[in-house]
Amino acid sequence: MTGTHTTGGSRLADPKKPRAPFTPWDRREIPGIFTVEESARRVGNYKWIEMRLFEVLGGWVATVPELDVKLRLGTHCYHHAWHSELWHKRLPELREMNPERLTVPPNDELVAFVDAMTEPEGPGLTIEKLAGAYRVLIPAKIAAYTYHLNNTSTITDAPTIRSLKFALADEFDDWRDGEMMLQSLIETEDELQRAIDHQAKLQRLLLAAGGITGPGSIGDSYSTQEESHA
Amino acid sequence: MRKAFPVEDLARDGRFVRVPLAERFDDPRTARVEQGAGKNKRGPGRLTPDRPDAPDAARALMHGIFVGEIQALEGAGRTCWDFEVGSGNGEGIAEVPFELKLDMARQCWDEARHCEISIKLSAHMGTELGEFSENTFLYEAACNPDPVLRLTGVNRALEGLAIDVFNTMREFGDIAGDPVLEFCEDWMLADEVTHVKMGSDWLRKLTANDKPRQERALEFQRVVDKLFSLGGFRGEEEDSPVRLARRFRELAGFEEAEMDTLAEIAKEAREEMEARVEANRAAVAS
Numbered sequence: 001m002t003g004t005h006t007t008g009g010s011r012l013a014d015p016k017k018p019r020a021p022f023t024p025w026d027r028r029e030i031p032g033i034f035t036v037e038e039s040a041r042r043v044g045n046y047k048w049i050e051m052r053l054f055e056v057l058g059g060w061v062a063t064v065p066e067l068d069v070k071l072r073l074g075t076h077c078y079h080h081a082w083h084s085e086l087w088h089k090r091l092p093e094l095r096e097m098n099p100e101r102l103t104v105p106p107n108d109e110l111v112a113f114v115d116a117m118t119e120p121e122g123p124g125l126t127i128e129k130l131a132g133a134y135r136v137l138i139p140a141k142i143a144a145y146t147y148h149l150n151n152t153s154t155i156t157d158a159p160t161i162r163s164l165k166f167a168l169a170d171e172f173d174d175w176r177d178g179e180m181m182l183q184s185l186i187e188t189e190d191e192l193q194r195a196i197d198h199q200a201k202l203q204r205l206l207l208a209a210g211g212i213t214g215p216g217s218i219g220d221s222y223s224t225q226e227e228s229h230a
Numbered sequence: 231m232r233k234a235f236p237v238e239d240l241a242r243d244g245r246f247v248r249v250p251l252a253e254r255f256d257d258p259r260t261a262r263v264e265q266g267a268g269k270n271k272r273g274p275g276r277l278t279p280d281r282p283d284a285p286d287a288a289r290a291l292m293h294g295i296f297v298g299e300i301q302a303l304e305g306a307g308r309t310c311w312d313f314e315v316g317s318g319n320g321e322g323i324a325e326v327p328f329e330l331k332l333d334m335a336r337q338c339w340d341e342a343r344h345c346e347i348s349i350k351l352s353a354h355m356g357t358e359l360g361e362f363s364e365n366t367f368l369y370e371a372a373c374n375p376d377p378v379l380r381l382t383g384v385n386r387a388l389e390g391l392a393i394d395v396f397n398t399m400r401e402f403g404d405i406a407g408d409p410v411l412e413f414c415e416d417w418m419l420a421d422e423v424t425h426v427k428m429g430s431d432w433l434r435k436l437t438a439n440d441k442p443r444q445e446r447a448l449e450f451q452r453v454v455d456k457l458f459s460l461g462g463f464r465g466e467e468e469d470s471p472v473r474l475a476r477r478f479r480e481l482a483g484f485e486e487a488e489m490d491t492l493a494e495i496a497k498e499a500r501e502e503m504e505a506r507v508e509a510n511r512a513a514v515a516s
Binding site: 051054055056057058059060061062063064065066067070071072073074075077078080081082084085088118119120121123 | 231232235239240241242243300303304306307308309310311312315328331332334335336338339341342343345346359369
């Protein structure tokens with residue numbers, strides 16, 4: 001570094017000329033609808049549900065006879081473990097020095113949902129296992145993560161946004177994998193009905209919970225514009 | 231879903247055939263005897279490309295690796311599910327630290343990849359899935375209710391064996407002029423060193439203040455190591471099919487004295503197997 005600012009005899013732009021702090025294409029704004037506390041609460045809920053998901057995917061590996069499903073569950077197990085680690089590390093940055101305190105479900109109804117989702121064990125229940133994880137829980141996670149991503153401050157909560165984007169990339173890939181595994185397993189009317197019945201049962205339980213972070217997981221569609229951005 | 235999943239319930243499709251380990255060892259057809267330099271040489275012998283049965287032996291070993299990877303995947307997955315998150319410092323308490331579960335989830339992904347690699351390699355070597363039998367002793371080691379013993383048995387003994395096996399197969403690929411085999415085994419070897427190191431690290435952390443528990447875990451490892459020595463299949467003899475990979479084990483946290491003990495255990499297992507083979511031969515002859 002010599003401080004020379006010439007090349008081929010022509011002088012480059014003056015390095016001392018003031019530039020705007022934000023590039024012209026950077027339209028991020030300060031406002032976001034989540035406080036530090038609310039963001040932390042949601043992140044704690046995310047960690048709790050990601051843990052429940054990676055644990056059951058790992059547990060199911062030994063119970064499914066279909067080799068392709070077995071291997072995908074093993075792979076997806078790690079994705080959700082990694083997400084739980086991201087949220088675990090984010091909590092202290094949101095002023096929660098004891099991450100376990102916020103690593104909780106939003107309500108008892110979500111616990112009931114998880115209990116029902118993790119119940120199937122038999123080797124003939126792969127359709128139920130996949131329907132629960134990939135047609136109910138993962139779409140609900142995608143919804144809640146997307147709501148958080150689109151409503152939090154793009155400047156102050158940038159670290160959460162970065163983790164949400166990483167997690168969402170996995171969620172979309174895993175959802176597609178799981179949905180395609182299900183479609184390949186469902187070959188009869190009876191199997192189709194099993195998937196529908198189990199999905200409906202779990203969907204009712206998740207409805208009672210209000211989503212993975214409780215009521216308001218994806219906002220309130222009936223609040224006014226002013227309220228929702230208060 | 232239950233918190234402990236018994237080995238007999240492991241889910242498989244119709245291609246897989248299970249044969250108990252004892253039944254396999256008691257099969258008189260395993261009594262292979264070679265005459266050499268005036269003395270009887272027993273055991274399957276070192277895997278080298280010039281052996282007439284090398285292609286079949288390598289294919290059988292690859293199939294064994296494949297089913298071992300499935301069970302390693304299942305074992306790591308069960309450790310994610312079977313235990314609650316807690317300090318992990320109380321024996322008999324089904325608790326493990328959060329970070330241990332994360333390691334096991336990571337291992338699930340690694341083992342799933344190893345299954346994929348093994349399936350591709352088996353096809354590359356001309357083997358069909360289910361062509362050879364499966365025994366489930368690998369998963370059985372992953373059923374211990376104490377997480378420390380489970381990790382010691384699986385990650386140090388079983389994954390330690392995997393280090394030895396992959397190193398042997400890697401060398402076989404090199405000597406046989408099979409770059410695909412050598413390439414794949416080298417990558418899997420890197421993962422296995424990581425898994426064994428996880429076992430070494432967690433054993434140290436979880437038993438730092440509980441020496442009796444540490445000793446029980448190491449004793450369990452010795453039992454599993456002897457079983458995994460498979461009657462001389464793994465050892466330091468010149469004709470051991472799978473050689474002890476000391477350099478890679480050292481990277482994974484094994485001390486020199488531990489490896490010396492392992493070599494002794496393997497020698498004992500070989501001598502016991504030789505005695506059993508001799509008895510089987512006598513039975514066949516009579």
